[in-house]
Amino acid sequence: MKIKEYLAEQRAVVEEAMDAFMLAVEEPFTKHIEAMRYSLFAGGKRIRPILCLAAGNAIDDSPEMTEKLLSICVALECIHTYSLIHDDLPAMDDDHLRRGKPTNHILYGEAGAILAGDGLLTYAFDLLSKPDICTINATARLRIISLIAQAAGSIGMVGGQSLDMINENKEYPIETLQTIHRHKTGSLITCSVLTGAVGAGADEKQIEALQQYGDNIGLAFQIVDDLLDATSTTEQLGKEAGSDAERGKATYPAFYGIEKTRQLAQEAVERSTRALSGFDDKAEPLRALATYIYTRSH
Structure with a gap:
Protein backbone atom coordinates (compact mmCIF):
# COMPACT_ATOMS: atom_id res chain seq x y z
CA MET A 1 0.00 0.00 0.00
CA LYS A 2 1.03 3.65 -0.40
CA ILE A 3 1.79 4.48 3.20
CA LYS A 4 2.22 8.23 2.72
CA GLU A 5 -1.21 8.52 1.13
CA TYR A 6 -2.72 6.40 3.89
CA LEU A 7 -1.09 8.53 6.58
CA ALA A 8 -2.29 11.76 4.97
CA GLU A 9 -5.86 10.43 4.67
CA GLN A 10 -5.96 9.13 8.25
CA ARG A 11 -4.33 12.26 9.64
CA ALA A 12 -7.08 14.33 8.03
CA VAL A 13 -9.74 12.09 9.60
CA VAL A 14 -8.11 12.37 13.03
CA GLU A 15 -7.67 16.14 12.80
CA GLU A 16 -11.29 16.62 11.75
CA ALA A 17 -12.30 14.70 14.88
CA MET A 18 -9.90 16.75 17.00
CA ASP A 19 -11.51 19.93 15.71
CA ALA A 20 -14.98 18.56 16.44
CA PHE A 21 -14.24 17.26 19.95
CA MET A 22 -11.75 19.79 21.31
CA LEU A 23 -12.80 22.58 23.66
CA ALA A 24 -13.56 25.86 21.94
CA VAL A 25 -11.89 29.04 23.16
CA GLU A 26 -14.24 30.83 25.52
CA GLU A 27 -14.19 33.25 28.43
CA PRO A 28 -13.02 33.27 31.15
CA PHE A 29 -10.54 30.50 30.15
CA THR A 30 -9.46 31.99 26.83
CA LYS A 31 -5.70 32.00 27.38
CA HIS A 32 -5.65 28.53 28.94
CA ILE A 33 -7.67 26.89 26.15
CA GLU A 34 -5.63 28.77 23.53
CA ALA A 35 -2.47 27.22 25.05
CA MET A 36 -4.02 23.73 24.94
CA ARG A 37 -5.11 24.17 21.34
CA TYR A 38 -1.79 25.72 20.28
CA SER A 39 0.17 22.53 20.97
CA LEU A 40 -2.59 20.11 20.01
CA PHE A 41 -2.98 21.67 16.55
CA ALA A 42 0.71 22.50 16.01
CA GLY A 43 1.16 19.65 13.55
CA GLY A 44 2.63 16.21 14.00
CA LYS A 45 2.32 12.82 12.39
CA ARG A 46 -0.64 11.67 14.57
CA ILE A 47 0.96 8.22 14.71
CA ARG A 48 -0.75 7.11 17.92
CA PRO A 49 -4.33 7.79 16.82
CA ILE A 50 -3.58 6.37 13.38
CA LEU A 51 -2.29 3.19 15.04
CA CYS A 52 -5.53 3.05 17.02
CA LEU A 53 -7.56 3.27 13.82
CA ALA A 54 -5.36 0.77 11.98
CA ALA A 55 -5.62 -1.79 14.80
CA GLY A 56 -9.36 -1.36 15.09
CA ASN A 57 -9.79 -1.63 11.33
CA ALA A 58 -7.70 -4.83 11.32
CA ILE A 59 -10.65 -6.30 13.24
CA ASP A 60 -13.53 -4.34 11.70
CA ASP A 61 -12.83 -1.97 8.81
CA SER A 62 -16.35 -0.59 8.47
CA PRO A 63 -16.86 3.19 8.40
CA GLU A 64 -19.09 2.82 11.46
CA MET A 65 -16.23 1.32 13.48
CA THR A 66 -13.83 4.04 12.38
CA GLU A 67 -16.35 6.61 13.60
CA LYS A 68 -16.62 4.86 16.98
CA LEU A 69 -12.84 4.87 17.47
CA LEU A 70 -12.35 8.59 16.84
CA SER A 71 -12.96 9.74 20.41
CA ILE A 72 -10.22 7.33 21.55
CA CYS A 73 -7.94 8.76 18.86
CA VAL A 74 -8.46 12.31 20.10
CA ALA A 75 -7.93 11.28 23.72
CA LEU A 76 -4.63 9.60 22.79
CA GLU A 77 -3.44 12.68 20.92
CA CYS A 78 -4.38 14.91 23.86
CA ILE A 79 -2.29 12.74 26.19
CA HIS A 80 0.65 12.57 23.79
CA THR A 81 0.57 16.36 23.34
CA TYR A 82 0.44 16.98 27.09
CA SER A 83 3.54 14.81 27.50
CA LEU A 84 5.40 16.84 24.87
CA ILE A 85 4.47 20.14 26.51
CA HIS A 86 5.81 18.92 29.85
CA ASP A 87 8.90 17.26 28.33
CA ASP A 88 9.85 20.59 26.74
CA LEU A 89 9.76 22.53 30.03
CA PRO A 90 13.00 24.02 31.42
CA ALA A 91 12.85 21.66 34.41
CA MET A 92 12.86 18.68 32.06
CA ASP A 93 14.31 18.74 28.53
CA ASP A 94 14.34 22.55 28.16
CA ASP A 95 13.52 22.58 24.44
CA HIS A 96 12.60 25.75 22.57
CA LEU A 97 11.33 24.13 19.37
CA ARG A 98 8.71 21.47 18.77
CA ARG A 99 7.54 20.56 15.25
CA GLY A 100 9.44 23.58 13.98
CA LYS A 101 7.49 26.00 16.19
CA PRO A 102 8.17 27.62 19.58
CA THR A 103 7.40 25.26 22.44
CA ASN A 104 4.38 25.99 24.60
CA HIS A 105 6.24 27.55 27.52
CA ILE A 106 8.05 29.98 25.22
CA LEU A 107 4.69 31.52 24.25
CA TYR A 108 2.57 30.95 27.35
CA GLY A 109 5.13 30.81 30.16
CA GLU A 110 6.05 27.85 32.32
CA ALA A 111 2.91 27.99 34.48
CA GLY A 112 0.70 28.32 31.39
CA ALA A 113 2.41 25.34 29.74
CA ILE A 114 2.08 23.16 32.84
CA LEU A 115 -1.61 23.96 33.05
CA ALA A 116 -2.11 23.42 29.30
CA GLY A 117 -0.63 19.93 29.72
CA ASP A 118 -2.78 19.28 32.77
CA GLY A 119 -5.84 20.42 30.84
CA LEU A 120 -5.15 18.10 27.90
CA LEU A 121 -4.52 15.10 30.14
CA THR A 122 -7.74 15.48 32.08
CA TYR A 123 -9.78 16.38 29.01
CA ALA A 124 -8.76 13.07 27.42
CA PHE A 125 -10.54 11.17 30.18
CA ASP A 126 -13.49 13.55 30.07
CA LEU A 127 -13.95 12.60 26.41
CA LEU A 128 -13.70 8.87 27.08
CA SER A 129 -16.17 8.98 29.96
CA LYS A 130 -19.02 10.53 27.94
CA PRO A 131 -21.23 7.86 26.33
CA ASP A 132 -22.66 10.38 23.85
CA ILE A 133 -19.13 11.01 22.52
CA CYS A 134 -17.39 7.66 23.11
CA THR A 135 -20.14 5.32 21.93
CA ILE A 136 -18.26 2.04 22.45
CA ASN A 137 -20.05 -0.25 24.89
CA ALA A 138 -19.44 0.47 28.57
CA THR A 139 -17.40 -2.66 29.34
CA ALA A 140 -14.96 -2.04 26.49
CA ARG A 141 -14.87 1.67 27.31
CA LEU A 142 -13.88 0.98 30.92
CA ARG A 143 -11.11 -1.35 29.76
CA ILE A 144 -9.87 1.31 27.33
CA ILE A 145 -9.82 3.96 30.07
CA SER A 146 -7.83 1.58 32.29
CA LEU A 147 -5.36 0.76 29.50
CA ILE A 148 -4.74 4.44 28.78
CA ALA A 149 -4.42 5.40 32.45
CA GLN A 150 -1.84 2.68 33.05
CA ALA A 151 0.10 3.41 29.86
CA ALA A 152 0.25 7.14 30.56
CA GLY A 153 0.86 6.93 34.30
CA SER A 154 3.47 6.03 36.88
CA ILE A 155 4.06 2.50 35.57
CA GLY A 156 4.06 3.75 31.99
CA MET A 157 4.98 7.01 30.30
CA VAL A 158 5.35 9.15 33.43
CA GLY A 159 7.43 6.50 35.16
CA GLY A 160 9.66 6.21 32.10
CA GLN A 161 10.17 9.96 31.98
CA SER A 162 11.04 9.93 35.68
CA LEU A 163 13.68 7.24 35.13
CA ASP A 164 15.04 9.19 32.18
CA MET A 165 15.45 12.33 34.29
CA ILE A 166 16.95 10.51 37.28
CA ASN A 167 19.57 8.83 35.09
CA GLU A 168 20.77 11.85 33.11
CA ASN A 169 24.58 12.17 33.10
CA LYS A 170 24.97 8.73 34.67
CA GLU A 171 26.40 5.52 33.33
CA TYR A 172 23.92 2.66 33.39
CA PRO A 173 23.43 -0.71 31.67
CA ILE A 174 21.52 -1.25 28.46
CA GLU A 175 18.74 -2.91 30.48
CA THR A 176 17.99 0.43 32.15
CA LEU A 177 17.82 2.18 28.78
CA GLN A 178 15.44 -0.50 27.52
CA THR A 179 13.23 -0.01 30.56
CA ILE A 180 13.17 3.76 30.01
CA LEU A 188 1.54 4.72 24.88
CA ILE A 189 2.29 3.33 21.41
CA THR A 190 1.34 -0.19 22.50
CA CYS A 191 -1.72 1.23 24.24
CA SER A 192 -2.79 3.01 21.04
CA VAL A 193 -2.82 -0.34 19.25
CA LEU A 194 -4.61 -2.16 22.08
CA THR A 195 -7.33 0.45 22.57
CA GLY A 196 -8.21 0.29 18.89
CA ALA A 197 -8.41 -3.49 19.10
CA VAL A 198 -10.53 -3.49 22.26
CA GLY A 199 -12.83 -0.83 20.83
CA ALA A 200 -13.38 -2.95 17.73
CA GLY A 201 -14.18 -6.09 19.73
CA ALA A 202 -10.98 -8.10 19.22
CA ASP A 203 -10.75 -11.48 20.96
CA GLU A 204 -8.02 -12.23 23.49
CA LYS A 205 -5.84 -14.09 20.97
CA GLN A 206 -5.93 -11.09 18.64
CA ILE A 207 -5.18 -8.72 21.52
CA GLU A 208 -2.16 -10.82 22.53
CA ALA A 209 -0.80 -10.68 18.98
CA LEU A 210 -1.38 -6.93 18.78
CA GLN A 211 0.35 -6.48 22.13
CA GLN A 212 3.47 -8.10 20.61
CA TYR A 213 3.13 -5.91 17.54
CA GLY A 214 2.78 -2.76 19.64
CA ASP A 215 5.66 -3.60 21.96
CA ASN A 216 8.00 -4.06 19.02
CA ILE A 217 6.99 -1.00 17.02
CA GLY A 218 7.23 1.03 20.23
CA LEU A 219 10.82 -0.17 20.64
CA ALA A 220 11.59 0.52 16.97
CA PHE A 221 10.08 3.99 17.25
CA GLN A 222 12.32 5.01 20.13
CA ILE A 223 15.44 3.44 18.61
CA VAL A 224 14.80 5.41 15.41
CA ASP A 225 14.24 8.57 17.50
CA ASP A 226 17.68 8.00 19.03
CA LEU A 227 19.16 7.58 15.56
CA LEU A 228 17.51 10.70 14.19
CA ASP A 229 18.64 12.80 17.15
CA ALA A 230 22.21 11.69 16.47
CA THR A 231 22.20 11.96 12.68
CA SER A 232 19.68 14.63 11.59
CA THR A 233 19.64 18.43 11.57
CA THR A 234 17.40 20.70 13.61
CA GLU A 235 15.57 21.67 10.40
CA GLN A 236 14.85 18.02 9.59
CA LEU A 237 13.65 17.17 13.09
CA GLY A 238 11.68 20.33 13.86
CA LYS A 239 13.39 20.40 17.27
CA GLU A 240 16.96 20.77 18.49
CA ALA A 241 19.13 17.99 17.05
CA GLY A 242 21.80 16.39 19.23
CA SER A 243 19.95 17.33 22.40
CA ASP A 244 20.17 13.82 23.88
CA ALA A 245 23.95 13.91 23.94
CA GLU A 246 24.01 17.47 25.29
CA ARG A 247 21.83 16.43 28.23
CA GLY A 248 23.88 13.35 28.97
CA LYS A 249 21.15 10.88 28.01
CA ALA A 250 22.07 7.31 27.15
CA THR A 251 20.89 6.23 23.70
CA TYR A 252 21.07 3.16 21.51
CA PRO A 253 23.74 4.72 19.25
CA ALA A 254 25.83 5.48 22.35
CA PHE A 255 25.69 1.82 23.37
CA TYR A 256 25.84 0.13 19.97
CA GLY A 257 26.95 2.62 17.32
CA ILE A 258 24.89 3.77 14.34
CA GLU A 259 24.90 0.64 12.16
CA LYS A 260 24.14 -1.86 14.94
CA THR A 261 21.36 0.44 16.14
CA ARG A 262 19.81 0.45 12.66
CA GLN A 263 19.93 -3.36 12.69
CA LEU A 264 18.22 -3.54 16.08
CA ALA A 265 15.43 -1.25 14.85
CA GLN A 266 14.95 -3.37 11.75
CA GLU A 267 14.80 -6.55 13.85
CA ALA A 268 12.10 -5.02 16.05
CA VAL A 269 10.07 -4.14 12.96
CA GLU A 270 10.43 -7.68 11.63
CA ARG A 271 9.18 -9.09 14.95
CA SER A 272 6.21 -6.72 14.83
CA THR A 273 5.13 -7.86 11.38
CA ARG A 274 5.53 -11.54 12.33
CA ALA A 275 3.11 -10.93 15.18
CA LEU A 276 0.47 -10.11 12.56
CA SER A 277 0.74 -13.45 10.76
CA GLY A 278 -2.73 -14.48 11.91
CA PHE A 279 -4.39 -11.38 10.45
CA ASP A 280 -5.68 -10.92 6.91
CA ASP A 281 -5.31 -8.00 4.50
CA LYS A 282 -7.23 -5.68 6.80
CA ALA A 283 -4.01 -5.51 8.85
CA GLU A 284 -1.96 -4.29 5.90
CA PRO A 285 -1.88 -0.70 7.24
CA LEU A 286 -0.33 -2.00 10.47
CA ARG A 287 2.38 -3.79 8.49
CA ALA A 288 3.05 -0.68 6.42
CA LEU A 289 3.15 1.50 9.54
CA ALA A 290 5.83 -0.71 11.05
CA THR A 291 8.02 -0.19 7.99
CA TYR A 292 7.29 3.53 7.98
CA ILE A 293 8.37 3.87 11.60
CA TYR A 294 11.72 2.34 10.68
CA THR A 295 12.26 4.42 7.52
CA ARG A 296 10.92 7.83 8.65
CA SER A 297 13.26 10.84 8.48
CA HIS A 298 11.77 12.95 11.30
Missing part, protein backbone atom coordinates in the same frame (compact mmCIF):
# COMPACT_ATOMS: atom_id res chain seq x y z
CA HIS A 181 12.27 3.37 26.34
CA ARG A 182 9.65 0.70 26.99
CA HIS A 183 7.83 2.94 29.43
CA LYS A 184 8.52 6.52 28.28
CA THR A 185 7.68 5.93 24.62
CA GLY A 186 6.62 2.34 24.06
CA SER A 187 3.77 2.12 26.55
Whole structure:
Protein backbone atom coordinates (compact mmCIF):
# COMPACT_ATOMS: atom_id res chain seq x y z
CA MET A 1 0.00 0.00 0.00
CA LYS A 2 1.03 3.65 -0.40
CA ILE A 3 1.79 4.48 3.20
CA LYS A 4 2.22 8.23 2.72
CA GLU A 5 -1.21 8.52 1.13
CA TYR A 6 -2.72 6.40 3.89
CA LEU A 7 -1.09 8.53 6.58
CA ALA A 8 -2.29 11.76 4.97
CA GLU A 9 -5.86 10.43 4.67
CA GLN A 10 -5.96 9.13 8.25
CA ARG A 11 -4.33 12.26 9.64
CA ALA A 12 -7.08 14.33 8.03
CA VAL A 13 -9.74 12.09 9.60
CA VAL A 14 -8.11 12.37 13.03
CA GLU A 15 -7.67 16.14 12.80
CA GLU A 16 -11.29 16.62 11.75
CA ALA A 17 -12.30 14.70 14.88
CA MET A 18 -9.90 16.75 17.00
CA ASP A 19 -11.51 19.93 15.71
CA ALA A 20 -14.98 18.56 16.44
CA PHE A 21 -14.24 17.26 19.95
CA MET A 22 -11.75 19.79 21.31
CA LEU A 23 -12.80 22.58 23.66
CA ALA A 24 -13.56 25.86 21.94
CA VAL A 25 -11.89 29.04 23.16
CA GLU A 26 -14.24 30.83 25.52
CA GLU A 27 -14.19 33.25 28.43
CA PRO A 28 -13.02 33.27 31.15
CA PHE A 29 -10.54 30.50 30.15
CA THR A 30 -9.46 31.99 26.83
CA LYS A 31 -5.70 32.00 27.38
CA HIS A 32 -5.65 28.53 28.94
CA ILE A 33 -7.67 26.89 26.15
CA GLU A 34 -5.63 28.77 23.53
CA ALA A 35 -2.47 27.22 25.05
CA MET A 36 -4.02 23.73 24.94
CA ARG A 37 -5.11 24.17 21.34
CA TYR A 38 -1.79 25.72 20.28
CA SER A 39 0.17 22.53 20.97
CA LEU A 40 -2.59 20.11 20.01
CA PHE A 41 -2.98 21.67 16.55
CA ALA A 42 0.71 22.50 16.01
CA GLY A 43 1.16 19.65 13.55
CA GLY A 44 2.63 16.21 14.00
CA LYS A 45 2.32 12.82 12.39
CA ARG A 46 -0.64 11.67 14.57
CA ILE A 47 0.96 8.22 14.71
CA ARG A 48 -0.75 7.11 17.92
CA PRO A 49 -4.33 7.79 16.82
CA ILE A 50 -3.58 6.37 13.38
CA LEU A 51 -2.29 3.19 15.04
CA CYS A 52 -5.53 3.05 17.02
CA LEU A 53 -7.56 3.27 13.82
CA ALA A 54 -5.36 0.77 11.98
CA ALA A 55 -5.62 -1.79 14.80
CA GLY A 56 -9.36 -1.36 15.09
CA ASN A 57 -9.79 -1.63 11.33
CA ALA A 58 -7.70 -4.83 11.32
CA ILE A 59 -10.65 -6.30 13.24
CA ASP A 60 -13.53 -4.34 11.70
CA ASP A 61 -12.83 -1.97 8.81
CA SER A 62 -16.35 -0.59 8.47
CA PRO A 63 -16.86 3.19 8.40
CA GLU A 64 -19.09 2.82 11.46
CA MET A 65 -16.23 1.32 13.48
CA THR A 66 -13.83 4.04 12.38
CA GLU A 67 -16.35 6.61 13.60
CA LYS A 68 -16.62 4.86 16.98
CA LEU A 69 -12.84 4.87 17.47
CA LEU A 70 -12.35 8.59 16.84
CA SER A 71 -12.96 9.74 20.41
CA ILE A 72 -10.22 7.33 21.55
CA CYS A 73 -7.94 8.76 18.86
CA VAL A 74 -8.46 12.31 20.10
CA ALA A 75 -7.93 11.28 23.72
CA LEU A 76 -4.63 9.60 22.79
CA GLU A 77 -3.44 12.68 20.92
CA CYS A 78 -4.38 14.91 23.86
CA ILE A 79 -2.29 12.74 26.19
CA HIS A 80 0.65 12.57 23.79
CA THR A 81 0.57 16.36 23.34
CA TYR A 82 0.44 16.98 27.09
CA SER A 83 3.54 14.81 27.50
CA LEU A 84 5.40 16.84 24.87
CA ILE A 85 4.47 20.14 26.51
CA HIS A 86 5.81 18.92 29.85
CA ASP A 87 8.90 17.26 28.33
CA ASP A 88 9.85 20.59 26.74
CA LEU A 89 9.76 22.53 30.03
CA PRO A 90 13.00 24.02 31.42
CA ALA A 91 12.85 21.66 34.41
CA MET A 92 12.86 18.68 32.06
CA ASP A 93 14.31 18.74 28.53
CA ASP A 94 14.34 22.55 28.16
CA ASP A 95 13.52 22.58 24.44
CA HIS A 96 12.60 25.75 22.57
CA LEU A 97 11.33 24.13 19.37
CA ARG A 98 8.71 21.47 18.77
CA ARG A 99 7.54 20.56 15.25
CA GLY A 100 9.44 23.58 13.98
CA LYS A 101 7.49 26.00 16.19
CA PRO A 102 8.17 27.62 19.58
CA THR A 103 7.40 25.26 22.44
CA ASN A 104 4.38 25.99 24.60
CA HIS A 105 6.24 27.55 27.52
CA ILE A 106 8.05 29.98 25.22
CA LEU A 107 4.69 31.52 24.25
CA TYR A 108 2.57 30.95 27.35
CA GLY A 109 5.13 30.81 30.16
CA GLU A 110 6.05 27.85 32.32
CA ALA A 111 2.91 27.99 34.48
CA GLY A 112 0.70 28.32 31.39
CA ALA A 113 2.41 25.34 29.74
CA ILE A 114 2.08 23.16 32.84
CA LEU A 115 -1.61 23.96 33.05
CA ALA A 116 -2.11 23.42 29.30
CA GLY A 117 -0.63 19.93 29.72
CA ASP A 118 -2.78 19.28 32.77
CA GLY A 119 -5.84 20.42 30.84
CA LEU A 120 -5.15 18.10 27.90
CA LEU A 121 -4.52 15.10 30.14
CA THR A 122 -7.74 15.48 32.08
CA TYR A 123 -9.78 16.38 29.01
CA ALA A 124 -8.76 13.07 27.42
CA PHE A 125 -10.54 11.17 30.18
CA ASP A 126 -13.49 13.55 30.07
CA LEU A 127 -13.95 12.60 26.41
CA LEU A 128 -13.70 8.87 27.08
CA SER A 129 -16.17 8.98 29.96
CA LYS A 130 -19.02 10.53 27.94
CA PRO A 131 -21.23 7.86 26.33
CA ASP A 132 -22.66 10.38 23.85
CA ILE A 133 -19.13 11.01 22.52
CA CYS A 134 -17.39 7.66 23.11
CA THR A 135 -20.14 5.32 21.93
CA ILE A 136 -18.26 2.04 22.45
CA ASN A 137 -20.05 -0.25 24.89
CA ALA A 138 -19.44 0.47 28.57
CA THR A 139 -17.40 -2.66 29.34
CA ALA A 140 -14.96 -2.04 26.49
CA ARG A 141 -14.87 1.67 27.31
CA LEU A 142 -13.88 0.98 30.92
CA ARG A 143 -11.11 -1.35 29.76
CA ILE A 144 -9.87 1.31 27.33
CA ILE A 145 -9.82 3.96 30.07
CA SER A 146 -7.83 1.58 32.29
CA LEU A 147 -5.36 0.76 29.50
CA ILE A 148 -4.74 4.44 28.78
CA ALA A 149 -4.42 5.40 32.45
CA GLN A 150 -1.84 2.68 33.05
CA ALA A 151 0.10 3.41 29.86
CA ALA A 152 0.25 7.14 30.56
CA GLY A 153 0.86 6.93 34.30
CA SER A 154 3.47 6.03 36.88
CA ILE A 155 4.06 2.50 35.57
CA GLY A 156 4.06 3.75 31.99
CA MET A 157 4.98 7.01 30.30
CA VAL A 158 5.35 9.15 33.43
CA GLY A 159 7.43 6.50 35.16
CA GLY A 160 9.66 6.21 32.10
CA GLN A 161 10.17 9.96 31.98
CA SER A 162 11.04 9.93 35.68
CA LEU A 163 13.68 7.24 35.13
CA ASP A 164 15.04 9.19 32.18
CA MET A 165 15.45 12.33 34.29
CA ILE A 166 16.95 10.51 37.28
CA ASN A 167 19.57 8.83 35.09
CA GLU A 168 20.77 11.85 33.11
CA ASN A 169 24.58 12.17 33.10
CA LYS A 170 24.97 8.73 34.67
CA GLU A 171 26.40 5.52 33.33
CA TYR A 172 23.92 2.66 33.39
CA PRO A 173 23.43 -0.71 31.67
CA ILE A 174 21.52 -1.25 28.46
CA GLU A 175 18.74 -2.91 30.48
CA THR A 176 17.99 0.43 32.15
CA LEU A 177 17.82 2.18 28.78
CA GLN A 178 15.44 -0.50 27.52
CA THR A 179 13.23 -0.01 30.56
CA ILE A 180 13.17 3.76 30.01
CA HIS A 181 12.27 3.37 26.34
CA ARG A 182 9.65 0.70 26.99
CA HIS A 183 7.83 2.94 29.43
CA LYS A 184 8.52 6.52 28.28
CA THR A 185 7.68 5.93 24.62
CA GLY A 186 6.62 2.34 24.06
CA SER A 187 3.77 2.12 26.55
CA LEU A 188 1.54 4.72 24.88
CA ILE A 189 2.29 3.33 21.41
CA THR A 190 1.34 -0.19 22.50
CA CYS A 191 -1.72 1.23 24.24
CA SER A 192 -2.79 3.01 21.04
CA VAL A 193 -2.82 -0.34 19.25
CA LEU A 194 -4.61 -2.16 22.08
CA THR A 195 -7.33 0.45 22.57
CA GLY A 196 -8.21 0.29 18.89
CA ALA A 197 -8.41 -3.49 19.10
CA VAL A 198 -10.53 -3.49 22.26
CA GLY A 199 -12.83 -0.83 20.83
CA ALA A 200 -13.38 -2.95 17.73
CA GLY A 201 -14.18 -6.09 19.73
CA ALA A 202 -10.98 -8.10 19.22
CA ASP A 203 -10.75 -11.48 20.96
CA GLU A 204 -8.02 -12.23 23.49
CA LYS A 205 -5.84 -14.09 20.97
CA GLN A 206 -5.93 -11.09 18.64
CA ILE A 207 -5.18 -8.72 21.52
CA GLU A 208 -2.16 -10.82 22.53
CA ALA A 209 -0.80 -10.68 18.98
CA LEU A 210 -1.38 -6.93 18.78
CA GLN A 211 0.35 -6.48 22.13
CA GLN A 212 3.47 -8.10 20.61
CA TYR A 213 3.13 -5.91 17.54
CA GLY A 214 2.78 -2.76 19.64
CA ASP A 215 5.66 -3.60 21.96
CA ASN A 216 8.00 -4.06 19.02
CA ILE A 217 6.99 -1.00 17.02
CA GLY A 218 7.23 1.03 20.23
CA LEU A 219 10.82 -0.17 20.64
CA ALA A 220 11.59 0.52 16.97
CA PHE A 221 10.08 3.99 17.25
CA GLN A 222 12.32 5.01 20.13
CA ILE A 223 15.44 3.44 18.61
CA VAL A 224 14.80 5.41 15.41
CA ASP A 225 14.24 8.57 17.50
CA ASP A 226 17.68 8.00 19.03
CA LEU A 227 19.16 7.58 15.56
CA LEU A 228 17.51 10.70 14.19
CA ASP A 229 18.64 12.80 17.15
CA ALA A 230 22.21 11.69 16.47
CA THR A 231 22.20 11.96 12.68
CA SER A 232 19.68 14.63 11.59
CA THR A 233 19.64 18.43 11.57
CA THR A 234 17.40 20.70 13.61
CA GLU A 235 15.57 21.67 10.40
CA GLN A 236 14.85 18.02 9.59
CA LEU A 237 13.65 17.17 13.09
CA GLY A 238 11.68 20.33 13.86
CA LYS A 239 13.39 20.40 17.27
CA GLU A 240 16.96 20.77 18.49
CA ALA A 241 19.13 17.99 17.05
CA GLY A 242 21.80 16.39 19.23
CA SER A 243 19.95 17.33 22.40
CA ASP A 244 20.17 13.82 23.88
CA ALA A 245 23.95 13.91 23.94
CA GLU A 246 24.01 17.47 25.29
CA ARG A 247 21.83 16.43 28.23
CA GLY A 248 23.88 13.35 28.97
CA LYS A 249 21.15 10.88 28.01
CA ALA A 250 22.07 7.31 27.15
CA THR A 251 20.89 6.23 23.70
CA TYR A 252 21.07 3.16 21.51
CA PRO A 253 23.74 4.72 19.25
CA ALA A 254 25.83 5.48 22.35
CA PHE A 255 25.69 1.82 23.37
CA TYR A 256 25.84 0.13 19.97
CA GLY A 257 26.95 2.62 17.32
CA ILE A 258 24.89 3.77 14.34
CA GLU A 259 24.90 0.64 12.16
CA LYS A 260 24.14 -1.86 14.94
CA THR A 261 21.36 0.44 16.14
CA ARG A 262 19.81 0.45 12.66
CA GLN A 263 19.93 -3.36 12.69
CA LEU A 264 18.22 -3.54 16.08
CA ALA A 265 15.43 -1.25 14.85
CA GLN A 266 14.95 -3.37 11.75
CA GLU A 267 14.80 -6.55 13.85
CA ALA A 268 12.10 -5.02 16.05
CA VAL A 269 10.07 -4.14 12.96
CA GLU A 270 10.43 -7.68 11.63
CA ARG A 271 9.18 -9.09 14.95
CA SER A 272 6.21 -6.72 14.83
CA THR A 273 5.13 -7.86 11.38
CA ARG A 274 5.53 -11.54 12.33
CA ALA A 275 3.11 -10.93 15.18
CA LEU A 276 0.47 -10.11 12.56
CA SER A 277 0.74 -13.45 10.76
CA GLY A 278 -2.73 -14.48 11.91
CA PHE A 279 -4.39 -11.38 10.45
CA ASP A 280 -5.68 -10.92 6.91
CA ASP A 281 -5.31 -8.00 4.50
CA LYS A 282 -7.23 -5.68 6.80
CA ALA A 283 -4.01 -5.51 8.85
CA GLU A 284 -1.96 -4.29 5.90
CA PRO A 285 -1.88 -0.70 7.24
CA LEU A 286 -0.33 -2.00 10.47
CA ARG A 287 2.38 -3.79 8.49
CA ALA A 288 3.05 -0.68 6.42
CA LEU A 289 3.15 1.50 9.54
CA ALA A 290 5.83 -0.71 11.05
CA THR A 291 8.02 -0.19 7.99
CA TYR A 292 7.29 3.53 7.98
CA ILE A 293 8.37 3.87 11.60
CA TYR A 294 11.72 2.34 10.68
CA THR A 295 12.26 4.42 7.52
CA ARG A 296 10.92 7.83 8.65
CA SER A 297 13.26 10.84 8.48
CA HIS A 298 11.77 12.95 11.30
